[in-house]
Amino acid sequence: SSCASRRLALFHIVTTGGVALPQSQLFGAKGSELFKVAEASAAEKLAQSEQNLFAWVKNDNRRFLHVVYRVGDLEKTIKFYTECLGMKLLRKRDIPEERYSNAFLGYGPEDSNFTVELTYNYGVDKYDIGTGFGHFGVVVEDVNKTIDLIKAKRGKVIREPGLVKGGNTVIAFIEDPDGYRFELLEKRPTPEPLCQVMLRVGDLDSAIAFYQKAVGMKLLSKRDNPEQKYTVAIMGYGPEDKNTVLELTYNYGVTTYDKGNGYAQIALGTNDVYKTAEAIEFFGGKIIREPGPLPGINTKIVVCLDPDGWKLVFVDNVDFLKELE
């Protein structure tokens, strides 16, 4: 967009009363040459800024911190995640003045692992999950065993264990007490068992470009499944067997989804929220909260939307660690 506005500025130089005239008519042949030189130098500067920003984003210290969503009964969800999915309750906080509580759960400490941040809003016991949110992925050693345990605890199994259609991983799907789906994937043990967040997108190429350029993720793999009519792009900061990834799913012909009001956002760590905001804007993301410290806790954040309107929050790495002290 920044590129487009500079082009627009150049265009305005050669317009009179809103009517565009050929450059040679305005400035003569020499003027037209000068204009071309100015335009080329502006384009070079723009390309240079793009390179610099992208290099900064790639070298920033980014990682998946947590995924935030709303639940209707915090204790019920904590019980389900700890008993059925083997997560640990890492911390809880209550913010009575804002009438909400949070619980953080996961498979390892927050300073090095991806976690879920559950939000309970006082008095709200139900949310609409919408159609855009897909699932969270959890690696387990034995899907059948986990499913038996979930059934024994009266958990909801929505897809029995078996090979994923068109692939060779044993999977199963379950739903938590609020209806959020978890895909269980049978894989070798990993340092990051909370391994995926799957979101559906309406334009896969735009989403991939945004997550590469503005968010600094790598396109780890892209797989088309013509029989099932969908394409998946796996984006992340490191190899899928050791790191959490974002799984972007494009269903043929589906360009919009309902986001509901349950799923909220993914939080990512950064060394500089101000520079992050610059990159987000430059590469076409929409900033919905300007970079700066949060009142009360002073943690610096910046909030933006991806091309499909999915929310991302970048959190200052040092401030985040201070929060954990």
Ligand SMILES: C[C@@H](O)C(=O)SC[C@H](NC(=O)CC[C@H](N)C(=O)O)C(=O)NCC(=O)O
């Ligand atoms: C191994 C890993 O890549 C997967 O598990 S993909 C899972 C697969 N995803 C989809 O089908 C996505 C498209 C679908 N229309 C959607 O929008 O969710 C899946 O869910 N397979 C189901 C199965 O039974 O195999």
